[in-house]
Amino acid sequence: MSWQSLFFEIFSYGIMMYSLILIISYIFIGVYSIGETKHYLNKNSFTDYNAISSSSKAPRVSIIAPAYNEGATIIENVRSLLSLHYNNLELIIVNDGSKDDSLEKLIDKYDLYKTSYFVNSQIKTKPVKGVYKSRKLIYRKLIVVDKENGGKADALNTGINISSYEYAVCVDVDCILEQDSLLKLVKPFLENTTKKVIATGGVIRIANSCVIENGRLIQVNLPKKFLPRVQTLEYIRAFLLGRMAWSRLNGLLLISGAFGAFDKEIAIKCGGYDTETVGEDIELVVRMRRYMEELELPYKVSFIPDPLCWTEAPDNFKILGRQRNRWTRGTIETLKIHKKMFFNPDYGILGLLSYPYWFFFEFLAPIIEFFGLISLAFFAYFGMINWTYFINLLLMVFSFGILYSVFAILMEVLTYNQYKKKSEILKLVLTAMLEPIFFHPFVVYSAIRGNIDYLRKKKSWGEMTRTGFGTTNKTPKS
């Protein structure tokens, strides 16, 4: 046997095995998520959220919303956040050195004055220029922090330093939150009696083409453009199947940066958000989990399948590419920081399952696909390819992709049924069929770019502070 054909054999078997393992794990995720979702919906059907919406005994929550050049919408956004159904809260807006008139607008509208608030820098951050509060009684829950530009993670850390309450809820200021989203997000912290809940997250949905008035979602529509629509599908798959299954396994690694709640004490003990990575949201959850594992304390990261938060998804390839590039780098950086846990039994599920899954199927998948393609060209050149077999393999992966998407859409219809028209559902299914051809290659390409940029050590967060963080990490990976 020549070296080429030996190499070829290894290659085909490798790709084959990889695909099968991937498919099996997806089947597992799909099936396993059903139980969790069902359990949640059954439970939720008679939960009385009023119990804590206005109770003074409810846990105290600090909402932390970093803002960078959001002047156009900041007043509406703040107003919307102030009217969330929750009484025991403070709202901390962190103005991350905006170059526009965000701060002036806030000062003017909410009648703010500069306090001599002493910021306890438990987490190191860029300097704070001022802490503002309102002279008006009705806005006493509002705190506005003005600081030097330092990026999203740095802004969130500043918010955590200033927060005086037990739980920190980090949100993107431009997100549209459901009225009862805080109640739902806080509830898991009060529920568990045996394990400490360290973080909770909810479902992010895509708001493109939805009707929004004055910061409120009036009507849900399926995005009209192809790109946001594929992302809608991606989000449904990731949140309804992936996160639910991982939550059931208690192996969830990612609470989306767009809307998540943390036990503040533990977040601080872990050192807060890492400003050196572009994947600060996943990195923090991984670090908090690792911290709990190392102290051998029983803990849980909870996930809520209710759609709590709506956000605009990138609708052109340029911004989308940049976003995916950043997610890739965030993943690599996080995996690298915590490489000690790789198949390390000391870290339980986290080390034996979650981490390897992310390593093999989130980090390696695009790389394998990319090199698979290159090798394929190489073998084709030598005329070594069994085309029937190759096409069948491709068809199998393709058909499975569609099956998985259809299953996810079905779960959506059975549970929340946000898209009620038959035409919308059929469009989603059609999107599922087009995705592997018109969208997936671009995702792989962006991921490869991310790998290259990472290897070149491109200082990405510098770029981020320039462009703001309106569209960062709403990461819907599974």
Added chain:
Amino acid sequence: MIQLKPLIYLFFGTSLVLLIYMLVILYIKNINREKYKRWSKICNNIINNTVYSDDINVKNHQKSIESLLLIKTFRKLITKKILSATISFSGNSNNSLRKLYLHLHLDKYVIENLNVKNWHIKAKAIQEIGIMKLESMYDKVYKNTNHKNELVRAEAQIAIIKLVGFKGLKFLDSVTQPISEWYQMILLRELSHFDYDSFNGVDVWLKSKNTSVVIFALKLVDEYHLFELYKEVELCIYHSDENVRQQTIKTITKIFNNSTSNLFTKIFESEVFSNKIVIAKSLQEIGTDDDIPFLINQLQTENIQLKTVLTRTIAKINPNNFETICKELNPDIYPMNLIILQIKEEIRI
């Protein structure tokens, strides 16, 4: 190599089946949505009339929806609506709604559901019994107060309180399963609907092996200012569980006497950090000038959060004298200079 063709057929085939299933579901859901709208109107009308007329004509209502009542989903809908109205209204309206519920014989189904194995149906039935105050079911519900499923037992505990008020708390004698913070809050809220009625057993619950019962008992002492239990509460401050100790500090602050601040200063050193903060905050309420030397002494801590809270406590105990005391607090050295500035602004407001 594995045969791929069958897999391809399998995947495509299953997708197709799921797709058809999905479309059928969607179709049914959309039809039901229309039907629900109609039904909703009928129900709202009945409920509106019930809530606002003193003498209701239940018989008429019953006639008009007799056939609909045979349909399970309609029964579910009207039950849900009656339940939510019953929660919102009190007095006469509340009584009328209960009358309506009984006249429609909706209680018949609740008994069926109560005996179901399926936890969420059972829990929902128990909830319904509580809201509609079906007193005859007391025993059946009580049996479930220590059920192994969290939701079933929690709903049973809540329902018992709804049925008999403070007397219902006797389930705390025997409950071995934990009661979550969430449900403790709901139980307290339910109790607040009743006029305070003296109740026994708190002293026993304070010694319960179930730590969540101890915490809940402490909250009861707190809520109803049970001064007579001071001694028993004091003992909990040496409990092995730090959450119990924390609640004890909070509770004892509410029923404090001359010796309380002394007790706090005594245990302060050995407490965990989060409880130190709670003690410092509690002293804002009950501390006196005598505690100030102790607090100043504790300011040597490196922890800035604790420093800030301690300084605030000193200021709140004697705001008028704060200016003078500040001189002893190293007011020129970081971070005390900044902390003092902040606190001064706070007490001025």
Added chain:
Amino acid sequence: MKILIAEDDALILNTLEFRLKKDGHEIITAIDGREALEKIEEHRPDLIISDIMMPYVSGLEIIGTVKEKYKDEMSIIILTTMGQEEVVLEAFELGADDFISKPFSPSELSIRIKRFALRKK
């Protein structure tokens, strides 16, 4: 009397409207805080009955805004849930005239409104 009811729970809103119309009042309804503020501008009601927890603009903000702008031209009754003394206190600080906690008796509310009507005259 012209009364504006702001309440996001449709059931309560409907039943209140039904009852108060029967009592002979002119009723304007709003299902959220923003709508309430707009309709207050437009209709200048004599009395506002408002829930505390409402979408977009909370009941507290309505009190603040109304009392600042119209002083005692309009009276405000707030609807709260049991066990939220702190919120009630906050509402009074802002200038609310009365409060009713849920669950409430519609007849009692009706009587309280009559009292407000008398005072107006």
